[in-house]
Amino acid sequence: MTTTRARLLDATLRVVADQGIAKASARSIATEAEVNQALVFYHFGSVDELLAAACLHGAEQRVAAHRTALEGVRDIPGLVAVAHAVHATERAEGTVALLGQLLAGASSHPALADATRQGLDLWIVEVERVLRRLIAPTVLADLVDVPGLARAIGSGFVGLELYEGVDGEGAAAAFGAxxxxxxxxxxxxxxxxxxxxxxxxxxxxxxxR
Incomplete structure (x- = not known):
């Protein structure tokens, strides 16, 4: 990845998180990246393609940041503890605000919708890997649809991330449950x-039944 391309991807994520997806124009992104506006189109062809690439780029970064912690999980309580830690870290990093903007923009940006799904799938793959390892030696082995459970956990986690913004106590109660x-x-x-x-x-x- 060239330095300019990387700067554009990172700048796009910052613009979307800080200003909202409606403000993510070639001009605003190039200004944030401190590069010529024409480079947006040189490297990505369009703003929509840049948004999609940045979405996947951001997801890959965040998953990689937590992969070691997920690999160290030894039981279900440990998985919940890591989920709580991931939640706190991602909110502090501004990723929750970014996710909300990406989901909001997905309906009007088809390329972004697909990239957002792929980004969430990166998380689900990691969760599924942990679940398979944890469930295999338990009473639940062969009784649980692990891929389905991983998706349920992933979608539920996204919901909790966004829900906390309107009901912090409710989100805390959900984590407690x-x-x-x-x-x-x-x-x-x-x-x-x-x-x-x-x-x-x-x-x-x-x-x-």
Missing amino acids: LEQLAAVLAAAEDLGPLERTAVRRRVRRAAA
Whole structure:
């Protein structure tokens, strides 16, 4: 990646987060990047393509920043703890404001909608990898649709990120409920073989209804 291209990508993310997607023009982005406006079109062809590229660029950066923490998760309570830490970090970094702008602009920018989905998918892939590792040795093995659960967690996390902006206490309560649920799941791992078999049987029966 050339220095100019990287500066344009980073500048785009700052403009969208600080000024809103409606202000993300070739002029405003070039000004933020301190480069000639023509370079936006030289490197990306259009502002929409630059927005899409910046969205993926930002997602790749943020996922990479938390990958080591995710790889270190050893149980469900640990996953919730990392999620809480990611939430605090991303809000402080301004990523939550950026995500809100990207989601708002997706309806009128088709290329941005696809890039936003791809960016969220990067997170979901990481979460799915952790879930497969955590669930494999538990009573839930082969009982849970792991890809579906990863998407549910990813979409729920996005909702919590945005929801906190209008109801901080409600978002804190939601995280508290997740911590309680994680504790319940962790306690289930202390069951003996007979109890574990009984739980698996009941879950299978309930899922078949």
